[in-house]
Amino acid sequence: MNKELNKTDTTLKYIIDLVAAGIIGDTRKVEMISLTIARSIRKSNPEVATSIQDLLVLNSSAGSSAVRSYGNIPIPTDNETHLEMARIIKPYPEGGVLPIFNEKVNDWINDILEERENLNTLLAFDITPSTNLLLIGLPGTGKTMLAHYIASRLNKNLVVMDLASSISNLMGKTGHNIKKVLNYAKETGSILLLDEFDAIAKKRDDQTDLGEIKRVVNVLLMELENWPISSMLIATSNHPELLDKAIWRRFDHIMEIPLPSSEEIIKLLEQNLIQFVSEDLKNISILKLIAELLNGKSASDICKFTNSVKRRIALKNEELIIASLNELESYSTDKKIRGKFCILAKEMLGKKITVRKLSEMTGLSSAGVQHHISKIK
């Protein structure tokens, strides 16, 4: 009996904390205290515990930010310039386009989405889902695209902080501005994208403003630890080496997105060019050859390449292979693309491809083709 009373006492104390957190609008704290209360009363009052948990799941569930009206919460602006410091992007109705990644990255994305889909189960085991992710990798590997995809899959609005208009000229204002955007994302249960996150760290080179940068980094450190489960923070960086080590440690997950492998390059080409690959080109696996020539390029470069190829096909009436070779030549520093193509084709296909066919495909003379393939050992 006494033990039961003590428990009630503690729970009552939690309620005071809950009210205090609610008054200052600290979502994360409200969530954490609610979970503690649910845990402490699960045995004595299972229905109430379940109701609390259901409310948390509902608040974090897919669509909470997109469906609810947040018309009364204005997009934060800079006090001096009155410029909006964030863009709000609605989720795509069908969950958006999954970028092409390798299996490891795909599995990781699935794990993150699964945590959210099974939030109820996680909370019942007193486990909270990942609330902040850092995506690193070279430019054009699909980091920004992935953040859009995750927000769409969770059916939540994406809040994209515009660092250019948030970094204020006024001393002491940048930290304040950034906090306004962070609060907006939390209050609306949106996904916050801090794109090219290192822009903040990079400012550190600017010796005049060290104190201010320190303040900004401190704001971010605090926020990363206490990000609410009804939201998610995704940061991206092309220059992770510029990030503060302390910040680095606070992320739940750090995922490196690599350049596409040959296999992924072929997938990208297929996705973008398949309607132009005729049956006889399919037989000689033309995409594989083009993919070889594009080795080392980013996914974004490949998409740009296929767009230019499509333009050539449409406007100049070029064949896919000619358009690709012309485009590769204008785009590559390697001037011997056609020769390289002949060599690759011969190596991959042997007798199945003739000098005449190669000459047709590349526009080189037969003697030119011979010259190149004579280099094959």
Ligand SMILES: Nc1ncnc2c1ncn2[C@@H]1O[C@H](COP(=O)(O)OP(=O)(O)O)[C@@H](O)[C@H]1O
């Ligand atoms: N992995 C990918 N799969 C498919 N398309 C991609 C991929 N990565 C980049 N792209 C294309 O390139 C564009 C720019 O990529 P982005 O996401 O901005 O790269 P990052 O943020 O890593 O610099 C995308 O909008 C998309 O069209």
Ligand SMILES: [Mg+2]
């Ligand atoms: Mg980007």
